Amino acid sequence: MDRDHRSAPQDDRIPVGISACLQGREVRHDGGHKHSRYCTEVLSRYFRFHSLCPEMGAGLSTPRQAMHLVDTDQGVRLKATRGDRDFTDLMTGFVDRTLDGLAGLRGFVLMAKSPSCGMERIRVYREDGEVGRRDASGLFAGALMARYPLMPVEEEGRLNDDRLRENFVERVFVYDDWCRLREQGLTAKGLIEFHSRHKFQLLAHSEATYRRLGPMLADLKSRPLDEIADDYIGAFMPAMAQRVSPGAHVNAMLHLAGFLRDHLEDADRRLLHEQIEAYHRGDVPLVVPMTLLRGAQRKVAQPYLARQQYLNPYPDALGLRNRV
Numbered sequence: 001m002d003r004d005h006r007s008a009p010q011d012d013r014i015p016v017g018i019s020a021c022l023q024g025r026e027v028r029h030d031g032g033h034k035h036s037r038y039c040t041e042v043l044s045r046y047f048r049f050h051s052l053c054p055e056m057g058a059g060l061s062t063p064r065q066a067m068h069l070v071d072t073d074q075g076v077r078l079k080a081t082r083g084d085r086d087f088t089d090l091m092t093g094f095v096d097r098t099l100d101g102l103a104g105l106r107g108f109v110l111m112a113k114s115p116s117c118g119m120e121r122i123r124v125y126r127e128d129g130e131v132g133r134r135d136a137s138g139l140f141a142g143a144l145m146a147r148y149p150l151m152p153v154e155e156e157g158r159l160n161d162d163r164l165r166e167n168f169v170e171r172v173f174v175y176d177d178w179c180r181l182r183e184q185g186l187t188a189k190g191l192i193e194f195h196s197r198h199k200f201q202l203l204a205h206s207e208a209t210y211r212r213l214g215p216m217l218a219d220l221k222s223r224p225l226d227e228i229a230d231d232y233i234g235a236f237m238p239a240m241a242q243r244v245s246p247g248a249h250v251n252a253m254l255h256l257a258g259f260l261r262d263h264l265e266d267a268d269r270r271l272l273h274e275q276i277e278a279y280h281r282g283d284v285p286l287v288v289p290m291t292l293l294r295g296a297q298r299k300v301a302q303p304y305l306a307r308q309q310y311l312n313p314y315p316d317a318l319g320l321r322n323r324v
Helices: 037-045 086-104 141-147 155-162 164-181 188-205 205-215 225-238 246-263 266-280 286-298
Strands: 012-019 047-052 067-072 077-078 108-112 123-124 131-138 153-154
Touching: 012 164, 037 047, 037 155, 077 086, 086 141, 086 246, 108 155, 141 153, 153 155, 155 164, 164 188, 164 225, 188 205, 188 225, 188 246, 205 225, 246 266, 246 286, 266 286
Parallel strands: 012 047, 012 108, 067 123, 108 153
Antiparallel strands: 067 077, 123 131
16 A cells, blocks of 8 residues: 655656646736746656646636636625626536546645635625635635545645645645555455554644544444544544644654664664654754654564654655754
8 A cells, every 4th residue: 555655656646736827837817827846846756746727727718807706695706806707607617527527636736815726815805896804715726625625735835834845745645545545445454554554643643633543443343334434534634734743743753762662772762862852852853853763663673663654654855854
């Protein structure tokens, strides 16, 4: 089930959706783009991007009229910023035609502030032209998240935040693992193995969820397996979206270190704990104690720890733990 993080052949990259303008395609209303080099030059080594522009997909041309969301008696509508043209039916038609075909994606990178692709904090105007609220999602983005609530979704601009970027990439790899499990056929053994290899990631993100999901899997004959699996992942993925505090990482690392305690020399054990404490103080990034933990695990060859995705949740080449 595990992917080899050392390399990602072109045909083995994880399928992830992306707003087409972020790939440098000139599809925006002004004929321009919002090329994200991080997506196209870094993430594309491991993600096979499937680009999509809702406006173009709805049949609009570029350049075109700028649009925004408007609160009306008929609900929120997608309208031209000047004039009365209403694009809502075109957009909802595109959404209805498209969403079913996105089931194979493991994540989606959206364009911020867009009335179609914006993930959050999108302005909704009153009919008098004034901003009424700033709490909406774009019409496509909102429908995508409603249809696939477990799918990791993030805005490109938020990927500039080190912790949000690391969290999104981690969730994509976990969600891909889950989807592959379901595609290959759910079994009790497969579900237990999934939980086993991701349990320390879950512990770091949410100890409360970690303590709740273990007992859920204790008796897999109590209910239909599909029902248990749906309840399990329905709690697991939202927990993974929670940011991990340094203290939570320390807690997870100390749990891992406990498995190695009796097998390490005193000097190695002291060094490991010193660097965990240094990370907690903010003196070193997470990669430092994690590298020591991985090295200790390889030296001891502890089979249980070798399966833990917390030690290697995504390719090292992404450098994500160097900055958190």
